[in-house]
Amino acid sequence: MRIHTLIVEDDTGLRESLEKSFRRKNHDVVCVSEVCDAQRLLRERKIDLVLLDNRLPDGTGLDVLTKARELDEETAVIMMTAFPEVKTAVNAMKEGARDFIVKPFELEELHLTVQRALEERELRRSVQRLERERRSRGEITEILGESDSIEQVRDQIRKVAEADTPVLVVGATGTGKELVADSTHRLSLRSKGPLVKVNCSAFSEQILESELFGHEKGAFTDARDARAGLFEMADGGTLFLDEISEMKPGLQAKLLRIVEGQRFYRVGGQREVRTNVRIIAATNRDLKARIRSGDFREDLFFRLNAFQIIVPPLRDRGSDVVLLSRFFLLRSAAALRKGTLGLSPDAEQILLSYNWPGNVRELQNVVERAAILCESGQIGTEHLPGELQAQTFLTQQAKDGSGSMPSLAEIDCRYMAHVVETVGGNLSEAARILGVARNTLKAKLRATE
Template identity: 45%
Template sequence: MNLLIVDDEVSFRVHLRHVFERKGYQVAEAADGFEAIDKAKETLFDVVLLDIILPDIDGIEVLKQLHLSSPFTQIIMMTGNATVENAIASMKLGAYDYLVKPFDFEELSILVNRAFELARLKREREAAEHEKFLKSRFEEFIGQSEHTRQILQLVEKVAPTNSTVLITGETGTGKELVAKAIYRKSARSDKPFIVINCSAMQDTLLESELFGYIKGAFTGAVKNKSGLIEVVNSGTLFLDEIGDVSPEFQTKLLRFLESGEYRPLGSTHTYKSDVRIIAATNRDLKELMKQGKFREDLFYRLNVFNIHLLPLRERPEDIPVLVEHFLSKSCFALKKCVKKCSPQAMKILQDYSWPGNVRELENVLERAVILCDGNQIKEDDLPGDIKSLATAPLSDSNLKLEEVERQHILRVLQETNGNKTRAAQLLGISKKSLYFKLRKYHLEKE
């Protein structure tokens, strides 16, 4: 509880200070208006006891200045020469109360406590609103490139419809953020939004999660269980990594997309549900169709409206705004104040190819904020492999993006002593995607 006493009478200030220090307040003093304004810029005061008659400037003017620097501070005006005009002027300018000297110190103490409670409640309300704003901002798909603007335009167009959407793009490009943006702008935004990672579940588990099951459908099914299709009724279901599901499950999903009907595991009854499906994949579904691993009819059911996200290396204009965004997010989570990157650090971030895309950038910046000792990210706060790859001169042997990605994965694995779980986290990709890349680049033995 911080209290500022502004009065030119030394004995009066000292007496008030002793009264409130005994009650547990942190008390500061100011002998005139300018000193009060300066102290309010340095310290956040909960309550100010402000005399109207001061030797330099009028207390009413000080009241105006204090409200500009700290709108939540509660100001109690004091005067030995009460006038109706001063009282009205003070209250109009937002003073908490107006007291005439001499006054009862116990009554003043009660008044100060009430003013403090009001200041605390206003600050807590503002902090909650600010946190709510930040959290909503952290779920936005952001950028300033022409590609990002086009994506946001597509979201605006498709969101109000009930059409199925297929979002494609490399791992870490922000497919789930686009799905959430579609959901928030849709007529279903007041209904549930549930995410299912298809690659993380076996077929039977995925089917039971989506469609539910009845008692006795399998060992351990001791009672009926509703599936997410039923739970999300009238809402939106986001099926991530849809390219990883088996042909058997594809058949059941196709049936639901065509008719809205589903059958819980073990049941002979068919039910209906109104659910909007948004799907996403980092795989080439057309290539999987050629290989017979993905149903052509399901592809066309999912691909009613396609949104393709470019990798970060193909939209470098987005990097500065993403850096600002993730610095804000990391500082909020880590309770630090890092405002920007140095020009050298920003150049490294823009020169790097980002095989893990936006997710890798977020991880790198969170690490940098932890390491940063000042208010800006420096070159030394960035991982060594990123600095070396970003600054390495391009030769004929490393002009190909695949070779850059191969070398980067190898370096990250060396840095983590072969810990693939940690390497996948640093790269901003799933462990399954890492294993796929290890096979692709013949890195298993290395």
């Protein structure tokens, strides 16, 4: 495939030598020296690559960059800054430039930069193509993982999606309940209709009621106009009720009537409103216990529980932890423009043995943070939060096979020594990880010697 390249440079000598050099590499090249011409060409032609000077007679490179991104996000733009205008380069990267190069540069260096940018672009495009193909085959692409337990979840979604019954999604925080709702809606016969989401714990009872059911003018002090509720907005589609356990019994009764007959009244209304909505509810609490304590209606539970999907905690998904980490790492590396980032075997081991109380959301945060801290192309244990290292250490101590049970004080000491060793004897760093003052750490280490 021939690369269509636009060179924007007002220095005639440089422009001509770039043109010659890229023609020789078989690019299809057009050259301009002003912002307005560059913008016109971007509109008129298909451009894959832009080599962009920053200071131009009628504006700056950023003006061209913005236009290029607006017309086609996939156009690779490389800024050529006259002298280390770091600020401009940083701004340009934020606006979506692929890379920048500082003048004067060797042509060879520029070709390498271009090659990298084009390879990255090709990779992204093939990932997107694959994703589109899999989606059009009805595959559930948003829920990643190869473990049996997550495969089962996808299987259940495929089975229930078209059935149009209510679905109850149960799982601990951060396990992906909302993703389950997304894909159930997408694979359902209602996929062209709206998917409306509401978190039942985010509002007081009165506000939640008028959010869900709407209200007539004058229904309460602030109700200056009549307003349709989420049940009406979701007509023909799906309503996702997140944290359903937090809904108050009064509202539960009203919800039950809708689930049974799909009719209701707006707050303060006299007229029956009809709606055709599928309900997907989610909870991270034990609804049976809420029923026993009188906080949740059993009859509503049975209705919503027509089909239950249990989303397993991350620690029960085996090596999905690594697969998900690689995925989040790829995404963060692209967002941070850090090329490719790998996982060291030690870091991988820690991720695998940690028990992830916050599940996939916690993993995502840990990986994103590590990607920001990492300067070397590979995530090591030092980029992981202290509590992961601590818990992994404790698990290993408990599993050390000798059968002995160390006291907490002893584990404390061993752990301090472990952290000091891991950071190469840097006491300040060790104290920071351990969350104690440096002097305290020093004193404790001395006491154990």
